[in-house]
Amino acid sequence: MDFTFSEEQDMFRAMFRDFSAKEVAPKAEEIDHEEKPPVDALRKAANQGFLGATLPEDYFGAGLDTVSYALLIETLARDCMSMAITLATHVSLAAMSILEHGTDAQKEEWLPPMAAGEMIGAFALTEPDAGSDVGGLQTRITPAGDEVLLDGVKTWVANGEIAGLFLVFAQGAEGVEAFLVPKNTPGLTVGYREPTLGLRSVTFNTVYLEGCRVPTANRLGKPGEGQSIAQRAQDRMAVALAAAGLGAAEAAISTAAQFATERVQFGVPVAKKQAIQSYVAEAFVETEALRNLIYHAAWLADQGEDLSLDASTVKAFGARVARSVTNRMVQVMGGYGYMEDYPMARKYRDARMLGIMGGPTELHYVQVAQRVFAEWDIEITP
């Protein structure tokens, strides 16, 4: 066993921290309050190669391993979870799906502009009546020669407003299919943006597909493979979401701990109070457990192991830790934790959404339970 980072991973981490401190942190509060997507930071991240983080160099990616990628998301989320989620949606959900399931022609067409940040990716799966329940998709595919027509409504499409390319899931005769749909395709309209509790710089939009005509050459994988493509993408995203939760938890602890050393009540800094100590200590223990779980899962992925074995475990725990840690750190800061002039309120709002997006915790627990019960050959359905 060896729990140390490689020299390369160490170097990347330092580079990510540098980047985030310089390009992400200064704007985090402002873009949250103004609910603006982090377009400047994305452009600068593209210059560093981060938008092609885990893509191979053949496609102008940075060729990061999964551990380094987790470090990138974690580091960005320390300063701005919206930035981390925007980037992860682009990389984990969109670009990596193309890398994993695309034909050579598809990869050559789409991946270089995505790595360069000229084209941001979005993932259009959720519908008003089908989110976690991929089998219940209502978006229809009508074959039309070497094209198909897509009709339906997608909701909560992360990056909707800034995306150049949508990965759209729809129901065909042979099951779910996935299509690469450029933004300017007639029949695709980006609509309503959800005003959200947290992650206010991530644009979550409704996307309308009305007779949206897409060449069959844009189908990702084979008909019927859509469900497994979606699952693979969500497994990758699950680890990224957990890594974002880790970053938020770390930053929350460090902000609140510093506050506790400066805030004097009853004659001493509140850091001297056992209640505060136990909040901070519990938060720290949970955060360290999460850190190890994430790096372990990422390392397994780098060993070529099937990530889905751990994705639900990591996601469910990541969401829980991010929520409970930020919640307690708000409490450590008292009234100051509740004010929008301090970063803690934003971290708390952001972290809460991790328990919902990418599948609610209840559904991930079903998947974890399936694994636990698998040994006894009993069927567990959601």
Place this chain on the structure above:
Amino acid sequence: MDFTFSPEHTALRRLIREFAENEVAPIAAELDREHEVPHEVMRKLGKIGLLGVCFPQEYGGMGAGEAGYCILMEELGRICTSTATNVGAHIGIGAMAIHLDGTPEQKRKYLVPLARGEKIAAFGLTEANAGSDAANIRTRAVREGDSWILDGGKVFITNGGYADVITIMAVTDPTLGARGGVTAFIAESQWPGFKVAREEDKMGIRGTSTAELVFEELRVPHENVLGKVGEGFVTFMKSLDMGRLTLGAACLGGAQAAVEWSVRWAKARKQFGAELAHKQSIQWMIADMATEVEALRSLVYRVAWMVDTGQPFTQLAAMCKMYGSEVASRAIDMALQIHGGLGCSRDFPIDRAFRDARIAEIFEGTNEIQRIVIATNIFREHGVRIRP
């Protein structure tokens, strides 16, 4: 024993529920979105007598007791935490101090218009370095003839930005501590030397004003000393006890709403071929939140009964605030989880309830302070004196 509400209290609840649903519910989202105080609602509440719900009729009140006041807070909390918070700061701590320790003249001059909603009250205790730690107050009051000159400031004052009447805690004898050295004053916001320095931008209860106040040579006539000189701490603590109980009542309303929303949504929303109501994860959440709501309800109204029958209630009021705020936070957190994406959207009331609920674990004495109060009382009975 008798756990039923009187016909008067039942009728009062019906009146308030109707008012909350007709007058408050339609504007609750807008108050939050626009960061606006519900001036019009406060005026109407005053007009129908509800801002004097617990005060005696001779001072413009309704005389419905603490139980009636808890009903008001519960029903408002069920619809709009911001409105409940405006009312709580006004009645429960602002006007309450005058009701508890005011002279008949002070009550005639201040309590009557406050009970009618013609004037709005706030409670000025918290400072940058003294919140729960009242002994650290720095605002200074110096006697000058028939007046006191106040210098200093307060932070995080609910209703502070628009209140007409503010009770202020200031140090009158720096050689003494919280007991003996501080005095409560009644001040008016239009007096020279009273300044609203800033409005806070908060995560929730955005339909309230949370202000920083600055006093520069604020001249308060001696007749506006509330209670006795040097006994401000006692006056304020009594008000805070009442405020803690009724904050618990507002939390009860918030938690109750969470149950109602969750049941409605779990009945309507289908996933994997069945309504969410059929999923055990959801059933567990509903069962947990409903149980906690009932426990809180019993606690709140028992303490209201203790207040109305003149029994000591400090210990239980701290429990109301602490437990109530945590029940509400947990229930609303579960409601958010049950609603999934909709729970995270500002188009639905759950996001607002989630942001609103969080403050109740912090203000009016953090829950950590409540636990200290509770533990101190328990250990005292066993002969152990603990310090915070």
